Amino acid sequence: MILIPSMLLRMLTNAFRRNVVHHLVTIKTPNNKKTKLKVFFISDIHRRKINRKLIGKIDRDIDLIIIGGDLAEKGVPLSRIASNIRSLSKLGQVYYVWGNNDREAGEQEIRNIMRRYRVIMLENNNIPIPGHESWGICGTDDPTSENVDIEKTLRNINDYEHILLICHQPRVLREIENRIPSNIATVMLAGHTHGGQIRIGKYGLLEKGSFQTNSKRTKLVSNGYGTTTVPMRLGAPSECHVLTIIY
Numbered sequence: 001m002i003l004i005p006s007m008l009l010r011m012l013t014n015a016f017r018r019n020v021v022h023h024l025v026t027i028k029t030p031n032n033k034k035t036k037l038k039v040f041f042i043s044d045i046h047r048r049k050i051n052r053k054l055i056g057k058i059d060r061d062i063d064l065i066i067i068g069g070d071l072a073e074k075g076v077p078l079s080r081i082a083s084n085i086r087s088l089s090k091l092g093q094v095y096y097v098w099g100n101n102d103r104e105a106g107e108q109e110i111r112n113i114m115r116r117y118r119v120i121m122l123e124n125n126n127i128p129i130p131g132h133e134s135w136g137i138c139g140t141d142d143p144t145s146e147n148v149d150i151e152k153t154l155r156n157i158n159d160y161e162h163i164l165l166i167c168h169q170p171r172v173l174r175e176i177e178n179r180i181p182s183n184i185a186t187v188m189l190a191g192h193t194h195g196g197q198i199r200i201g202k203y204g205l206l207e208k209g210s211f212q213t214n215s216k217r218t219k220l221v222s223n224g225y226g227t228t229t230v231p232m233r234l235g236a237p238s239e240c241h242v243l244t245i246i247y
Contacts, residue, residue: 018054033247065093073228082113098123142169162247163185165180168190190221193206198232198234209239
């Protein structure tokens with residue numbers, strides 16, 4: 001009987017760990033330059049707070065911060081959402097895509113917070129990354145909005161040599177990735193699944209987070225930082241990410 005409370009305590013503890021996972025992405029370029037683009041990616045914050053302990057773990061030379069959706073959910077105070085955005089904004093320019101739960105907290109209220117902290121919202125569009133002229137960043141709305149527009153998201157995509165593609169749900173990545181020309185090196189980021197959140201061995205309700213990379217395609221699906229329904233994790237650690245991209 002002692003095993004049950006011990007396991008529950010472990011699952012609760014796992015849900016609130018501040019794991020920052022580092023990834024190296026190397027993209028081969030014809031001129032063999034060694035330019036660095038450093039990205040902080042966090043998704044599925046839900047009810048968690050971005051505090052000083054997490055910020056203290058993140059490298060100071062980050063070029064941009066990406067929130068991959070589910071910043072919030074129903075019942076999350078607007079003051080907490082604003083505090084989280086304020087904390088992340090101190091690291092640099094923040095980019096954001098909608099998740100399936102965000103609008104539960106109030107769409108206009110979230111838009112107002114994003115405007116206050118000058119967050120760039122990616123809603124079926126792409127824009128250049130300042131200081132990295134060969135890169136574009138693009139993102140879609142979430143399917144729950146019934147407003148995903150892949151054609152608009154990829155409009156004029158050939159203007160870039162490399163792109164960062166952000167979608168909250170991995171299934172949207174899968175719909176898009178084969179439509180990106182093979183000559184454009186692409187780093188794809190998603191969350192949503194929480195890694196299944198509670199896994200028994202290799203089994204979970206949803207796919208576990210993963211990182212795959214080669215010289216042209218990189219895909220990161222995060223376990224996410226927060227939890228939903230129950231604040232517990234097993235076999236799918238909470239995580240956020242620093243990607244160092246050499247190109």
